Amino acid sequence: MTDIAPTRRQMVAGALGVLGATTARAPAIAQARATKLTIMSHAVHKAVATGAKGGDSTAAWRQRTGLDAEWITFSVEGVHERVYREASLADGNVDIAFLLERYGGPHIAALFEDLGEWQKRDPIEHFDEIGEGMKAAHTYRGRMIAIPYRHATHGFFFNRTFFGERGVSAAPRSLEEIAELAERLTYARSDGSRVNGYALSMDDPSAMVDLVRGFGGEFITPDYRVVCNEPGAVKAVALVRDWYRKGVLARNVMSFKTEEVITAMQQGRAAMTNQPFGRFVNYNDPKQSKFPGAIEVVTVPMAAAAGGAVGRPAPAKTSVWAMAIPRNARNKEQSWALIKELSSRESTIRAAVNGNGPVRPSAYDNPDVRQLAPWSDFEKAVLPSARLVLPGFENAAKAMDIYMEEVQRAMLGQTEPQQAMDAAKARIDPLLPKA
Numbered sequence: 001m002t003d004i005a006p007t008r009r010q011m012v013a014g015a016l017g018v019l020g021a022t023t024a025r026a027p028a029i030a031q032a033r034a035t036k037l038t039i040m041s042h043a044v045h046k047a048v049a050t051g052a053k054g055g056d057s058t059a060a061w062r063q064r065t066g067l068d069a070e071w072i073t074f075s076v077e078g079v080h081e082r083v084y085r086e087a088s089l090a091d092g093n094v095d096i097a098f099l100l101e102r103y104g105g106p107h108i109a110a111l112f113e114d115l116g117e118w119q120k121r122d123p124i125e126h127f128d129e130i131g132e133g134m135k136a137a138h139t140y141r142g143r144m145i146a147i148p149y150r151h152a153t154h155g156f157f158f159n160r161t162f163f164g165e166r167g168v169s170a171a172p173r174s175l176e177e178i179a180e181l182a183e184r185l186t187y188a189r190s191d192g193s194r195v196n197g198y199a200l201s202m203d204d205p206s207a208m209v210d211l212v213r214g215f216g217g218e219f220i221t222p223d224y225r226v227v228c229n230e231p232g233a234v235k236a237v238a239l240v241r242d243w244y245r246k247g248v249l250a251r252n253v254m255s256f257k258t259e260e261v262i263t264a265m266q267q268g269r270a271a272m273t274n275q276p277f278g279r280f281v282n283y284n285d286p287k288q289s290k291f292p293g294a295i296e297v298v299t300v301p302m303a304a305a306a307g308g309a310v311g312r313p314a315p316a317k318t319s320v321w322a323m324a325i326p327r328n329a330r331n332k333e334q335s336w337a338l339i340k341e342l343s344s345r346e347s348t349i350r351a352a353v354n355g356n357g358p359v360r361p362s363a364y365d366n367p368d369v370r371q372l373a374p375w376s377d378f379e380k381a382v383l384p385s386a387r388l389v390l391p392g393f394e395n396a397a398k399a400m401d402i403y404m405e406e407v408q409r410a411m412l413g414q415t416e417p418q419q420a421m422d423a424a425k426a427r428i429d430p431l432l433p434k435a
Contacts, residue, residue, distance in 0.1 A: 036068040037334055040083050041098035043073040045150065045321065047354065049342060054353030054368075061341040065334060076100060083326075087111040092328030095335045099146050101137040101320050104392035106433050112145040113325040118336050119144075124343045129360050131384045136222060137320035140392070146322030147339055148359040150351075152276040153318040153386045154210050155297040155378055157283060162195060162271040171296065173311040175214040175303035178272065179239055182248045185271035197248040199270035200240065203257040204400045206317050206389050208407060210274045211236035213387070214314040216306035219403065220390040224432045228403060229421035232306065237410050237417040244411045254408055265295060274300055274316075277379045278357065297375050299382045318386035320359070359383075395431035402427045 039046075050056045050071075058069045072094075074082055080103040086094045088111060097112075116139075119127060130148055138146035156178070158171060166185055172178045182197035189195060201207040209219050217232025227233065243249045250256070250264070262282050264270040266289040282288060283295035299313035323342065325335045341347060345360060352358040352369045361383055363369055364376040373379070390396055403424050410420035 037095040048356035051354030054350035057347035087326040146324035
């Protein structure tokens with residue numbers, strides 16, 4: 001029998017269908033004993049929390065309490081499907097759950113503890129160091145249901161070899177410069193190979209929102225207002241339409257996902273892109289890339305027309321994984337104690353050395369972290385202003401699909417950018433959570 005993976009929208013809808021049925025049972029999970037806490041997460045969280053290179057961040061807590069940590073890991077979709085089912089039961093088996101903001105929203109907030117109250121009673125050290133945008137990722141109507149642990153934040157990548165071939169000596173310092181360079185870097189090399197000036201992921205708005213915010217616009221505000229039809233946001237759509245018409249973007253860009261962008265940069269089919277800073281490793285890997293050591297990364301700059309100093313970073317897209325305690329967890333005191341341990345400055349550095357995106361800016365000052373992440377200064381600079389693609393809500397996946405449909409209609413010339421974004425707003429407004 002062939003397994004067919006559900007879409008994100010189908011997965012969330014299926015998982016949330018059980019929220020009102022607290023007597024139903026989820027697929028069996030071993031009953032948590034008094035000797036352990038059960039953590040449900042993606043495998044990457046276990047790897048960065050317990051890895052050998054940086055050290056095991058749970059070790060001190062285990063020694064102090066005599067408890068063990070049992071990690072149950074799934075795919076990104078699978079984590080949320082199982083967590084929401086478990087958290088909806090009268091008696092739960094999960095003590096700590098890792099949540100990604102795009103799968104959250106006010107509709108699931110009641111399933112988890114308000115960790116703002118736990119923080120007041122027994123605070124995490126130097127908690128104010130973690131940016132407000134990171135905390136807001138899992139805060140709904142004043143309730144902070146999860147503590148930030150891992151982020152993936154966008155930077156601006158460019159191929160220095162191609163810059164040299166086209167007489168460009170420095171990284172662009174404004175979005176207008178990027179727009180001009182994208183056309184200049186769309187060319188045929190001396191060996192006949194073609195280069196597109198830019199590669200853009202089109203499977204969701206993650207890459208588009210960097211351009212939108214660079215022009216001073218936004219997609220959906222934290223208080224759930226659709227503003228994608230306002231001037232800054234429309235300018236971004238007009239830019240990608242022009243890029244598509246002029247061949248700056250590949251003709252098949254409509255089907256580009258993260259994997260296609262990575263391949264285009266590694267193979268030299270594209271000169272620039274905006275992706276998570278950590279892609280630096282993929283782009284410069286001599287086993288995978290034709291241009292190892294030639295791909296550089298800086299912050300995505302604002303448009304000069306949007307105001308502010310030239311070179312000022314735009315509020316880059318970020319995604320935030322965070323640690324939550326289900327309301328039906330059996331050992332909440334120890335769950336909070338372990339979250340505190342994993343959130344400490346020391347543990348943040350350990351996890352960063354193990355490959356985590358640290359939510360504390362101070363971690364980027366650590367020599368070991370800086371050696372592993374040569375982009376540290378740029379990522380640290382943009383982290384305080386980084387924002388989510390959109391705030392979490394039940395229909396977030398559908399809203400993102402609608403937005404990208406309308407962007408692509410404008411790119412194909414089926415409608416004008418302003419009309420496309422007016423249509424997107426009209427279609428998305430009814431999907432937003434009600435006050």
